[in-house]
Amino acid sequence: xxxxxxxxxxxxxxxxxxxxxxxxxxxxxxxxxxxxxxxxxxxxxxxxxxxxxxxxxxxxxxxxxxxxxxxxxxxxxxxxxxxxxxxxxxxxxxxxxxxxxxxxxxxxxxxxxxxxxxxxxxxxxxxxxxxxxxxxxxxxx
Amino acid sequence: xxxxxxxxxxxxxxxxxxxxxxxxxxxxxxxxxxxxxxxxxxxxxxxxxxxxxxxxxxxxxxxxxxxxxxxxxxxxxxxxxxxxxxxxxxxxxxxxxxxxxxxxxxxxxxxxxxxxxxxxxxxxxxxxxxxxxxxxxxxxx
Amino acid sequence: xxxxxxxxxxxxxxxxxxxxxxxxxxxxxxxxxxxxxxxxxxxxxxxxxxxxxxxxxxxxxxxxxxxxxxxxxxxxxxxxxxxxxxxxxxxxxxxxxxxxxxxxxxxxxxxxxxxxxxxxxxxxxxxxxxxxxxxxxxxxx
Amino acid sequence: xxxxxxxxxxxxxxxxxxxxxxxxxxxxxxxxxxxxxxxxxxxxxxxxxxxxxxxxxxxxxxxxxxxxxxxxxxxxxxxxxxxxxxxxxxxxxxxxxxxxxxxxxxxxxxxxxxxxxxxxxxxxxxxxxxxxxxxxxxxxx
Amino acid sequence: xxxxxxxxxxxxxxxxxxxxxxxxxxxxxxxxxxxxxxxxxxxxxxxxxxxxxxxxxxxxxxxxxxxxxxxxxxxxxxxxxxxxxxxxxxxxxxxxxxxxxxxxxxxxxxxxxxxxxxxxxxxxxxxxxxxxxxxxxxxxx
Amino acid sequence: xxxxxxxxxxxxxxxxxxxxxxxxxxxxxxxxxxxxxxxxxxxxxxxxxxxxxxxxxxxxxxxxxxxxxxxxxxxxxxxxxxxxxxxxxxxxxxxxxxxxxxxxxxxxxxxxxxxxxxxxxxxxxxxxxxxxxxxxxxxxx
Numbered sequence: 054x055x056x057x058x059x060x061x062x063x064x065x066x067x068x069x070x071x072x073x074x075x076x077x078x079x080x081x082x083x084x085x086x087x088x089x090x091x092x093x094x095x096x097x098x099x100x101x102x103x104x105x106x107x108x109x110x111x112x113x114x115x116x117x118x119x120x121x122x123x124x125x126x127x128x129x130x131x132x133x134x135x136x137x138x139x140x141x142x143x144x145x146x147x148x149x150x151x152x153x154x155x156x157x158x159x160x161x162x163x164x165x166x167x168x169x170x171x172x173x174x175x176x177x178x179x180x181x182x183x184x185x186x187x188x189x190x191x192x193x194x
Numbered sequence: 195x196x197x198x199x200x201x202x203x204x205x206x207x208x209x210x211x212x213x214x215x216x217x218x219x220x221x222x223x224x225x226x227x228x229x230x231x232x233x234x235x236x237x238x239x240x241x242x243x244x245x246x247x248x249x250x251x252x253x254x255x256x257x258x259x260x261x262x263x264x265x266x267x268x269x270x271x272x273x274x275x276x277x278x279x280x281x282x283x284x285x286x287x288x289x290x291x292x293x294x295x296x297x298x299x300x301x302x303x304x305x306x307x308x309x310x311x312x313x314x315x316x317x318x319x320x321x322x323x324x325x326x327x328x329x330x331x332x333x334x335x
Numbered sequence: 336x337x338x339x340x341x342x343x344x345x346x347x348x349x350x351x352x353x354x355x356x357x358x359x360x361x362x363x364x365x366x367x368x369x370x371x372x373x374x375x376x377x378x379x380x381x382x383x384x385x386x387x388x389x390x391x392x393x394x395x396x397x398x399x400x401x402x403x404x405x406x407x408x409x410x411x412x413x414x415x416x417x418x419x420x421x422x423x424x425x426x427x428x429x430x431x432x433x434x435x436x437x438x439x440x441x442x443x444x445x446x447x448x449x450x451x452x453x454x455x456x457x458x459x460x461x462x463x464x465x466x467x468x469x470x471x472x473x474x475x476x
Numbered sequence: 477x478x479x480x481x482x483x484x485x486x487x488x489x490x491x492x493x494x495x496x497x498x499x500x501x502x503x504x505x506x507x508x509x510x511x512x513x514x515x516x517x518x519x520x521x522x523x524x525x526x527x528x529x530x531x532x533x534x535x536x537x538x539x540x541x542x543x544x545x546x547x548x549x550x551x552x553x554x555x556x557x558x559x560x561x562x563x564x565x566x567x568x569x570x571x572x573x574x575x576x577x578x579x580x581x582x583x584x585x586x587x588x589x590x591x592x593x594x595x596x597x598x599x600x601x602x603x604x605x606x607x608x609x610x611x612x613x614x615x616x617x
Numbered sequence: 618x619x620x621x622x623x624x625x626x627x628x629x630x631x632x633x634x635x636x637x638x639x640x641x642x643x644x645x646x647x648x649x650x651x652x653x654x655x656x657x658x659x660x661x662x663x664x665x666x667x668x669x670x671x672x673x674x675x676x677x678x679x680x681x682x683x684x685x686x687x688x689x690x691x692x693x694x695x696x697x698x699x700x701x702x703x704x705x706x707x708x709x710x711x712x713x714x715x716x717x718x719x720x721x722x723x724x725x726x727x728x729x730x731x732x733x734x735x736x737x738x739x740x741x742x743x744x745x746x747x748x749x750x751x752x753x754x755x756x757x758x
Numbered sequence: 759x760x761x762x763x764x765x766x767x768x769x770x771x772x773x774x775x776x777x778x779x780x781x782x783x784x785x786x787x788x789x790x791x792x793x794x795x796x797x798x799x800x801x802x803x804x805x806x807x808x809x810x811x812x813x814x815x816x817x818x819x820x821x822x823x824x825x826x827x828x829x830x831x832x833x834x835x836x837x838x839x840x841x842x843x844x845x846x847x848x849x850x851x852x853x854x855x856x857x858x859x860x861x862x863x864x865x866x867x868x869x870x871x872x873x874x875x876x877x878x879x880x881x882x883x884x885x886x887x888x889x890x891x892x893x894x895x896x897x898x899x
Binding site: 657661662664666667671672674675676677678679680682683685702704705707708709711712713714715716717 | 798802803805807808812813815816817818819820821823824826843845846848849850852853854855856857858
């Protein structure tokens with residue numbers, strides 16, 4: 054709990070996206086925005102017991118199970134940022150077929166493909182090493 | 195896919211439980227039993243891309259999200275067998291509160307506590323050190 | 336829509352159970368009771384376009400998908416009453432694994448086994464042949 | 477289990493769609509594709525205990541319950557291919573209102589209408605009798 | 618139960634929308650249409666024990682929990698028509714985060730914003746006081 | 759947000775239950791306990807925009823929709839504490855049949871009956887008038 058919410062959030066969703074997302078979230082609902090920064094990232098995600106890559110993959114598993122495609126796209130990219138390979142994310146989503154059924158896995162894989170496409174584009178565009186590990190070099194590899 | 199289903203299954207749920215579970219599953223439904231051994235463990239869980247600890251924790255996350263308490267108990271123990279500490283499992287279940295709501299996290303933590311109690315007992319029985327140490331190496335892993 | 340609700344209800348859940356269930360439902364909620372008799376059975380189930388066996392099996396599929404074990408037990412027996420064999424119900428529940436995941440199928444098969452056990456007992460009591468024969472003709476159908 | 481997966485799949489989703497779907501599924505995920513052909517159709521759907529029309533209608537019921545519109549559209553057409561009339565499918569979807577709520581039934585009926593529209597068009601276009609029974613002539617009748 | 622279904626329906630969704638919705642619902646499914654008018658509004662919503670504003674807010678809570686965005690948009694407007702302020706609806710949707718998770722609350726707030734935008738526009742256009750209370754003057758306030 | 763979490767929590771679940779629940783929640787998970795007190799009650803439930811009776815009824819609606827019987831029992835009592843009559847809670851649960859299906863409404867009404875039984879008993883114990891009168895004023899509210 055040593056690290057403040059905005060910093061933890063940036064680690065997962067990307068510093069540039071925290072910036073970009075601020076206006077959207079404020080217009081969506083200022084209170085929900087505050088809950089996300091202070092509670093979700095400032096508390097739940099802030100612990101250091103669990104490594105960030107496992108955290109992100111568990112979130113991918115949950116969002117695919119719930120059929121929450123919008124947030125799933127964000128967390129597929131977060132998982133990549135934390136060092137998960139495309140193949141590891143695929144394995145998690147195949148496991149979704151066992152527990153939440155084939156349609157959920159199918160939809161999640163389609164969302165993953167689209168999210169990784171955008172992730173690769175943005176990585177190349179900015180010529181920047183991705184968030185806190187050598188992920189960018191490995192994208193698409 | 196090199197390893198056969200029964201072997202992969204034993205790695206996750208414990209060799210002694212595969213034995214014990216056989217009669218139950220045959221009486222439940224012989225076809226479902228075959229699907230679980232051949233498809234779930236022989237295919238989906240058999241890949242080596244994703245480490246077994248992460249696989250087990252993602253399954254814990256999904257089962258908690260779905261409110262499947264019976265199978266969750268089994269996979270909390272499987273996660274311990276793959277080397278996840280009690281604290282790591284707890285972190286995953288706290289994350290469940292964010293995505294599937296507080297009641298799902300609450301129920302899952304109650305299931306986890308009960309499953310770990312049984313896990314410790316069965317470990318002690320067999321003269322094995324239990325709880326928060328290198329369990330995977332000890333318990334059939 | 337020619338047939339009144341109580342008659343349609345009796346066809347599915349068994350005349351003796353309509354009788355027995357009346358007090359329970361009245362104590363649960365008189366309005367919900369009325370909705371079930373007048374709307375669910377008097378309207379939705381009353382049409383003759385779809386044969387009653389298919390109706391019952393589709394309900395089994397939905398209840399298993401939703402994890403509603405209590406009502407599933409009732410409809411497994413209803414499916415038998417409409418002439419579905421144990422094997423046909425099993426096939427439907429295996430299909431549940433594909434769409435709603437293995438835990439849902441597993442739980443549903445356990446519920447089915449218990450419900451069929453009770454069904455056989457009550458059939459034998461009344462001196463009727465049970466299991467995998469033309470039950471519908473025998474049991475109040 | 478005598479019939480191979482691709483053949484069973486063709487029977488349900490239409491031979492021309494298996495062809496068309498191959499590239500899509502390979503690009504979505506080659507493993508999921510293999511699971512669908514070998515496990516879902518090669519195993520679960522391959523049994524002959526349950527007639528194919530009932531199978532398809534139970535799948536329609538489950539997909540509507542789960543709100544999986546994409547796959548529901550495919551299986552509304554599959555149900556027609558197996559000889560279910562538009563009115564029979566409608567009856568199943570009205571039953572969805574009872575178990576999964578009115579919004580699920582409402583959304584499913586909208587998906588059904590769109591899927592049947594496409595089904596009629598494709599049947600007329602190709603001037604071909606539909607998959608394994610004289611359904612085309614009956615469409616809209 | 619003294620008031621007929623169409624009247625109750627008009628009170629919640631707006632008289633002009635009952636008119637407009639009739640053709641849509643008839644084309645969707647005439648039976649579902651009849652169930653909605655006679656059962657949902659003629660029975661369930663017709664009681665006077667619960668005030669209409671609380672009814673509408675509970676429906677908002679349920680639809681957000683279920684992720685039924687289409688119907689949620691309609692009931693956000695219904696809640697406004699029954700006198701709920703934008704801030705009260707927001708409070709309900711923030712509570713959704715606790716029970717159904719943050720993604721459900723997030724999606725629901727986005728749906729609410731869009732629905733209120735349309736609600737304001739239609740109120741201004743028609744220069745009419747909104748349905749059965751002085752809501753219009755307060756919109757956006 | 760002026761009122762601290764434990765005070766808001768006591769208002770909803772009853773001061774005596776906060777006391778009793780503390781040990782249970784600490785043993786369940788100390789972090790989840792803290793989240794519930796600080797975030798759920800200290801933030802989400804703390805706003806004064808929405809009256810507490812409507813808040814409690816919306817929570818009842820959501821928990822019934824999710825099938826979370828344990829927490830539903832607690833919130834049926836909370837709704838009574840905030841002045842909702844048994845009949846008002848019943849109306850909300852009948853509405854659940856429309857959106858989440860009849861089995862969800864059925865299960866919820868059974869949970870409600872049991873919870874109100876316990877509520878009456880505990881009220882009588884403490885010499886308080888129970889059931890369908892101005893309870894809120896009496897029970898700690």
